[in-house]
Amino acid sequence: MSALPASGREWHLVARPHGWPKPEDFALREAPVTEPAEGRIVVRNLYFSVDPYMRGRMNDVKSYVPPFQLDQPMEGGAVGEIIASNAEGFAVGDHVLHGLGWREYADVNAKHATKVDGSLAPLSAYLGVLGMTGLTAYAGLFDVASFKEGDVVFVSGAAGAVGSQVGQMAKLKGAARVIGSAGSDEKVKLLTEEYGFDAAFNYKNGPVAQQLKEAAPDGIDVYFDNVGGEHLEAAISSFNVHGRATICGMIAQYNSTEPTPAPRNLALVIGKRLRLQGMLVNDHAALQPQFVKEVAGWLASGALKYNETVVEGVENGVEAFLAMLRGENTGKMIVSLTR
Secondary structure, eight states, X not given: OOOOXXXXXEEXXXXXXXXXXXXXXXXXXXXXXXXXXXXXXEEEEEEEEOOTHHHHHTSOSOOSSOOOOBTSBOOBOEEEEEEEEOSTTOOTTOEEEESBOSBSEEEEXXXXXXXXOTTTSOGGGGGTTTSHHHHHHHHIIIIISOOOTTOEEEESSTTBHHHHHHHXXXXXXXXXXXXXXXXXXXXXXXXXXXXXXXXXXXXXXSOHHHHHHHHOTTOEEEEEESSOTHHHHHHHHHEEEEEEEEEOOOGGGTTOSSOOOOOTTTTHHHHHTOEEEEOXXXXXXXXXXXXXXXXXXXXXXXXXXXXXXXXXXGGGHHHHHHHHHTTOOSBXXXXXXXX
């Protein structure tokens, strides 16, 4: 085994946020690094992910995933290099994907680690386009929304890690038209000029329903929802008969302190025979081999593009998370620990 550092830094949640999280809700603390027990590995994290769903884990409420515990290290996707191993099949120097991010060093049960190959794609891509976010886009579009060739697709939060992949995948599979919404004119330009969306709009420039109808005058067949709220209401209004929505996220209300009103036009679901279906990516693990094979091919050919917003240093992890909630990232928000 290689020599281990005495300690490493990790982020703890120290207070439950009320509304928008604040820096003082978190603390960066030192933790000892020790030799791994049988069946475990010690990983020097190179990159960790910050994602919208993590905001929900900061609340002490029952959900599909347990809440973060106070005064304990937070968790999330990470990629790193094994620096000590006591697990068969895992060697020092191997790169692995695991779920103990938000820290410099992780003591990981090898059963919960997956080897990744940095020669096939940059290691950070396994947290984004080839990781959970990419699989979310793939499963949400093709499995949950039952996408078919010729569909008109609307994606909210379309410049984000998931949304940008959804739109491109729809185009690659023969969508008649793909429309995206984003929160800045620069992101709108990115959607149409780099990602190949047929139309895009800045939701801050006017009512979403009006802008969507202008972008999709013949209606939409599929809506991939990362935002909720006004966007979902607009999509319901623009849906054609038998439209399908994948409800992936509702970032517009994650930090609300009061209940948010439901879409005011839900009655349209009946006459249009709409299907609105929530999704969790963990339900679609069986698609992983198919997803990796197809998406890796698109990446190799240059047909699928992606962006990352990289923040350097574990000490900037919370600021990266808050910036992601504010929509300041383009593509996947990654914290790099490589320096």
